[in-house]
Amino acid sequence: MDETARHCFVNSTLDIISGKWKMIILFQLTDKTLRFNELKKQIPGITQRVLTKQLRELEQEDIIERRVYPEIPPRVEYSISAYGRTLQPILTLMHEWGALHLKRQHSVERNQHTEGTGFGHDGTM
């Protein structure tokens, strides 16, 4: 089970961070604690139902912490857990790679409509 199923480990990580709004949620919570509606305001376009679901999934994996204050009206605060912070190196790498990738995509598009079929084959980025 060494060479055989390495992709399983990668996929278990992917399962946790895959989700349309998970990344923006994690970024919002990296440096601050937020209440449910504060979080919702920071994420335009998301609905309560979906925000709740994504938060529950992250909470279930111990990536974030949910603290409920027994008050009226209710107050619920979300924050990143210590365990969740261990994801940061991965997210940093993915952030850098993604930025380069988008740049690369743009240059490819430019080449395609200026050269037609010609290719540089540089591949060195």
Next chain:
Amino acid sequence: MDETARHCFVNSTLDIISGKWKMIILFQLTDKTLRFNELKKQIPGITQRVLTKQLRELEQEDIIERRVYPEIPPRVEYSISAYGRTLQPILTLMHEWGALHLKRQHSVERNQHTEGTGFGHDGTM
């Protein structure tokens, strides 16, 4: 566009490597070139249609290369591109984190059925 949309870059990376069979495909191709049916044999459970689709998606992002030999019967070989190899640091990190995460999950399960409600709160993994 610095603090605002970092998650977009991460998501652009996620979009590329997310896909039920992408990881196992990449691992199969890391150290060797494979023909279509060879690849299919190495990935039990996948269908031709889906394998073709995942390969096309990876090819479109320049992660893998597809070489067609104009022979009869046809021969098509797939291999990782130089650009695809730039993903390796990310995959390595995700592999390590995922392995630790699975271990952690197991210990949590053990604690839950031996202690019931008691929690160690160690969080130190």
Next chain:
DNA sequence: CGGGATCCGGCGGGATACTG
């Protein structure tokens, strides 16, 4: 051999209304 064409089910995500 390496696909493409067609059909299909499940699930992630969304819109809306209601509630302790």
Next chain:
DNA sequence: CAGTATCCCGCCGGATCCCG
């Protein structure tokens, strides 16, 4: 305020058949 409860839809992945 911070959710649940319904209903709904698009898309990814799967099964099956056909083709140069």
